[in-house]
Amino acid sequence: MNRYQIVETAFGFGAVAFSTEPFKLVATSLPTSDLDALCRPFDEVCWRIDSNHPTAFKIGAAMVRYFNGESIEIPWPVMDLSRFTPSQQAVYRAVANIPYGHTASYGQVARLAGLPRAARFVGTTMANNPYPVFIPCHRVIKSDGSPGGFGGGEPLKARMLALEGAL
Template identity: 65%
Template sequence: MSHYRIVNTAFGYAVAAFEPDPFRLLEIRLPQADLKAASQPFDEQLWQIDREHSQATIVAQDLIGYFNGKAIDIPWQWMDLSRFTPSQQAVYQAVAGIPYGETASYGQVAKMAGLPRAARFVGTTMANNPYPVLIPCHRVIRSDGSAGLFGGGEALKIRMLAMEAAGRK
C-alpha cells in the first residue's frame, strides 16, 4: 500500500507520496492553502497517511526548509526515474543542475540535456515532473523571461523564484 505525508510549509500544505519498504518517493505535490484539497487525491485512492516514516520525515524537513528559503539536496537515491525515457531522464538531470536562485529557458535546458531542438519536449517533460521542488521545474522559464506554465500555477512559480532570488543576495 502506498503512503503519503502532509507537510505544512510556509507556502501551504505540500504532500510527499511514497512506498514505505523499500522507501521510494512516488511524487511531490506542490503546496495548497486547503489541507483537504492537498490530501483528497490520496484519500480517494485509499492511500495511508504516514507521519512516522524516517525517510519521509527527511523529505518533509527538506520541503519545509525549501519553502523557508533554504536550498536542498536532491534525494536521488529515493527517486525512481527508470519509468522515464532516457531523453526525459536527461531533461530531469539538466533541470536539477540549474542552481538555486537561477533560471534557464526551455531551449537552454534542451541544449543542456543534449536535445538542442527539443524545447517543446522539455516543456512536456516538465509538465509531467512527479518531483517538483526536488527537480526544480519552476526554474525553467520562457525565452522571453516570462514565467511560463507551472503545475502549481503561475503565481506560485513567481513566488518561488522570488524567494530563491532573495535568498541568493
C-alpha cells in the same frame, strides 16, 4: 504499500508520497492552502497517511527548509527515475542542475539534456514532473524571460523564484 505524509511549509500544505519496502519517493506535491484538495487524489486511490516514516519525514523537512528560503539537496537515492524514458531522465537531470537562484529557458534545458530541438518536449516533461521542488521545474522559463506554465500556477512559480532571488 503506498503512503503519503502532509508537510506544512511557509507557503502552505504540501505532501510527500512514497512506497515502502523498499522506500521510494513516488511524488511530492506543491503547497496549497486547501488541505482537502491536497489529500483528495491520495484518498481516491486509498493511500494511507503515514506521518511517522523517518525517510519521508526527512524529505518533508527538506521541503520545509526550501520554502523557508534555504537551498536543499536532491534525494536522488530514493527517487525512482526508471519509470521515465532516457530523454525524460536527461531533462530531469538537466533541470536539477539549474542552481538555486537561477533560471534557464526551455531551449537551454533542451540543449543541456542533449536534445537541442526539443524545447516543447522539455515543457511537456516539466508539466509531468512528479518531484517539484527537488527537480526545480519552477526555474524553467520562456526564452523571453516570462515565467511560462507551472503546475502550481504562475503566482506560486513567481513566489518561488522571488524566494530564491531569481526574479
